[in-house]
Amino acid sequence: MWDYSEKVKEHFFQPRNAGVLEDANGVGDVGSISCGDALRLMLKVEPETDIILDAHFQTFGCGSAIASSSALTEMVKGKTLDDALKVSNQDIADYLDGLPPEKMHCSVMGREALQAAIANYRGEVWSDDHEEGALICKCFAIDAVMIEDTIRANELCSVEDVTNYTKAGGGCSSCHEGIEEILVKVMAERGESFKPGTPSKEEAAPVGMTNLQRIKKIEAVLESVRPQLKRDGGDIELLDVDGKTIYVSMTGACAGCQMEALTLQGIQQKLMEELKEFIKIVPTKAGALSRASCNP
Amino acid sequence: MEGIYFDNNATTRVDEAVVEAMLPYFTEQFGNPSSMHSFGNKVGLAIKKARMQVQELLGAEHDSEIIFTSCGTESDSTAILSALKAQPDRKEIITTTVEHPAVLTLCTWLEKDGYKVHYMPVDEKGRLNLDEYKKLLSDQTAVVSVMWANNETGTFFPVVEMAEMANAAGAMFHTDAVQAVGKVPLNLKDTKIDMLSVSGHKLHAPKGIGVLYLKRGVRFRPMLRGGHQERGRRAGTENTTSIVGLGKAAEMAMEAMHHENTEVKRLRDKLEAGILAKVPRSFVTGNPDDRLPNTCNIAFEFIEGEAILLLLNKFGIAASSGSACTSGSLEPSHVMRAMGIPYTAAHGTVRFSLSRYSTEAEVDRVIAVVPEIIAQLRKLSPYWEGDGPKEEAFAPTYA
Numbered sequence: 001m002w003d004y005s006e007k008v009k010e011h012f013f014q015p016r017n018a019g020v021l022e023d024a025n026g027v028g029d030v031g032s033i034s035c036g037d038a039l040r041l042m043l044k045v046e047p048e049t050d051i052i053l054d055a056h057f058q059t060f061g062c063g064s065a066i067a068s069s070s071a072l073t074e075m076v077k078g079k080t081l082d083d084a085l086k087v088s089n090q091d092i093a094d095y096l097d098g099l100p101p102e103k104m105h106c107s108v109m110g111r112e113a114l115q116a117a118i119a120n121y122r123g124e125v126w127s128d129d130h131e132e133g134a135l136i137c138k139c140f141a142i143d144a145v146m147i148e149d150t151i152r153a154n155e156l157c158s159v160e161d162v163t164n165y166t167k168a169g170g171g172c173s174s175c176h177e178g179i180e181e182i183l184v185k186v187m188a189e190r191g192e193s194f195k196p197g198t199p200s201k202e203e204a205a206p207v208g209m210t211n212l213q214r215i216k217k218i219e220a221v222l223e224s225v226r227p228q229l230k231r232d233g234g235d236i237e238l239l240d241v242d243g244k245t246i247y248v249s250m251t252g253a254c255a256g257c258q259m260e261a262l263t264l265q266g267i268q269q270k271l272m273e274e275l276k277e278f279i280k281i282v283p284t285k286a287g288a289l290s291r292a293s294c295n296p
Numbered sequence: 297m298e299g300i301y302f303d304n305n306a307t308t309r310v311d312e313a314v315v316e317a318m319l320p321y322f323t324e325q326f327g328n329p330s331s332m333h334s335f336g337n338k339v340g341l342a343i344k345k346a347r348m349q350v351q352e353l354l355g356a357e358h359d360s361e362i363i364f365t366s367c368g369t370e371s372d373s374t375a376i377l378s379a380l381k382a383q384p385d386r387k388e389i390i391t392t393t394v395e396h397p398a399v400l401t402l403c404t405w406l407e408k409d410g411y412k413v414h415y416m417p418v419d420e421k422g423r424l425n426l427d428e429y430k431k432l433l434s435d436q437t438a439v440v441s442v443m444w445a446n447n448e449t450g451t452f453f454p455v456v457e458m459a460e461m462a463n464a465a466g467a468m469f470h471t472d473a474v475q476a477v478g479k480v481p482l483n484l485k486d487t488k489i490d491m492l493s494v495s496g497h498k499l500h501a502p503k504g505i506g507v508l509y510l511k512r513g514v515r516f517r518p519m520l521r522g523g524h525q526e527r528g529r530r531a532g533t534e535n536t537t538s539i540v541g542l543g544k545a546a547e548m549a550m551e552a553m554h555h556e557n558t559e560v561k562r563l564r565d566k567l568e569a570g571i572l573a574k575v576p577r578s579f580v581t582g583n584p585d586d587r588l589p590n591t592c593n594i595a596f597e598f599i600e601g602e603a604i605l606l607l608l609n610k611f612g613i614a615a616s617s618g619s620a621c622t623s624g625s626l627e628p629s630h631v632m633r634a635m636g637i638p639y640t641a642a643h644g645t646v647r648f649s650l651s652r653y654s655t656e657a658e659v660d661r662v663i664a665v666v667p668e669i670i671a672q673l674r675k676l677s678p679y680w681e682g683d684g685p686k687e688e689a690f691a692p693t694y695a
Contacts, residue, residue, distance in 0.1 A: 060676075
């Protein structure tokens with residue numbers, strides 16, 4: 001059984017704004033019946049202000065699809081269209097206190113319904129290049145299509161490459177067989193055969209980034225989360241960067257906080273997005289690093 | 297635990313009497329049956345008894361035809377891999393599109409090693425075409441693996457007849473009978489079935505114990521090699537407690553066989569008729585005229601199965617679904633797709649599977665609750681309006 005948050009359950013058992021909205025002036029229909037998810041989002045927009053006065057949904061789908069739809073309507077009501085468009089699928093998932101990786105596509109569907117409904121209101125044509133494959137990496141919610149496209153575009157030839165480019169396989173590693181199977185298939189398209197043990201590409205990190213630029217980028221990411229941490233009475237300090245391992249020290253209220261692991265996970269995610277490579281963030285006490293050989 | 301458990305094709309409750317029979321083998325009777333002292337000897341005798349109890353349930357000619365394994369999946373893998381190893385000149389496998397993943401996933405993996413696998417399709421009621429089957433059989437067929445009863449719909453395949461046809465072609469015949477054993481009277485000695493898989497936890501024995509029936513004289517190549525346990529055909533120290541439990545469960549299944557096919561069947565039929573009468577746009581999948589007595593699989597159109605299960609669970613009712621969401625895959629059940637059930641119905645299939653513990657009151661309760669749940673979800677569905685499907689079909693982008 002899925003490990004749904006209480007918030008997901010609550011929005012599934014008591015969905016908000018379900019059913020037809022009679023005087024809707026923006027309607028978005030998205031989904032795929034073959035995958036078992038389809039959603040109609042109905043918006044009532046005030047033309048003078050562009051403010052969403054009301055939002056309703058109808059959903060064919062599982063518990064998290066219905067909960068995501070319900071959450072979406074609550075989130076966009078009262079927002080202007082431009083502000084509503086800033087709602088990301090991650091925002092929907094966060095609003096529900098998270099979704100299982102297999103269910104993240106439910107929040108994606110919500111985001112797409114929103115774009116479609118707003119396009120419909122504005123008289124625009126909304127099209128989507130959405131293509132979804134079987135979920136391969138459950139740790140980072142990466143599907144087969146994403147992996148295939150990335151291998152093709154970058155001519156990748158090892159599991160490590162795939163991890164560097166997409167994060168897939170960077171967690172528990174139980175999907176490595178699945179990734180190898182995709183490598184075999186896609187490499188065959190370009191007339192190559194997959195060989196286990198092939199070293200990864202030399203430079204998976206963004207092209208031309210020097211060590212210094214890389215550290216500056218890491219500092220910038222930490223700087224961007226610092227205000228949030230400080231608000232809770234804590235802070236974070238960069239101690240060292242060793243290849244793909246980034247050592248940090250959590251200080252103040254953050255040190256030993258129950259949410260520390262979760263906070264670090266979020267920061268790690270952000271760092272990976274910025275650096276476009278797979279990295280690991282390791283909390284360490286300042287001064288505890290054995291590599292700090294310049295201060296023997 | 298309180299609640300109505302109608303998911304007995306997934307697993308069953310271990311019978312109290314089975315637990316009772318097992319308990320001494322954890323403590324006083326802890327010996328290793330291979331040992332040369334009386335600690336081991338007594339356990340060896342208990343295993344012999346269990347073997348004979350299973351022999352009786354299967355209608356096997358010899359007790360040595362019973363090999364204890366760890367589960368149904370191990371039995372399936374052992375049977376198919378053995379048949380290929382034992383007949384290196386034969387490179388083809390015949391199976392069906394609706395097998396359990398224990399067989400299907402193994403077969404797709406074997407394809408990579410150069411084996412040719414024929415997946416026989418089924419019709420809208422989940423039935424095979426035996427003329428097509430006959431055409432596929434050849435001197436290249438190493439093994440035919442066809443389930444006795446489908447786990448999702450309960451539909452039977454004519455395995456006795458198919459085994460004879462395979463035998464005539466010189467091919468081995470294996471059947472995954474994990475759903476059938478204990479519910480269907482078996483008499484394997486009068487059939488040409490070479491190998492058959494049993495899973496303990498489907499018949500009120502514990503999880504982690506299975507059986508591979510291997511007809512005497514059938515060439516065999518073990519998967520696990522090592523000690524001489526199970527006459528060297530399945531090395532590894534015996535799961536003594538669970539073997540004793542499975543023996544007891546087999547004996548009890550023999551006693552309950554009549555009840556399963558009369559009383560349990562009556563309750564299943566009542567449940568099914570009760571739901572279909574109250575819920576519009578719902579239908580039974582599989583072949584209602586030839587299936588397990590305890591299983592009923594109903595498709596509720598225009599809603600999704602996981603949502604149904606979550607609401608059922610709120611009422612303390614346990615069932616399962618063939619929707620994509622419950623499995624975490626992108627496609628609804630391969631069994632429903634193989635029967636050509638449209639997506640709008642395949643995602644909304646719910647399987648209710650009863651057992652000899654199911655009661656009339658439970659059936660009445662489920663009949664009372666299900667129509668409300670279905671109506672509640674249809675109110676949320678963009679495919680539904682009022683009392684039926686929307687007149688103007690809902691056609692979302694990238695459908």
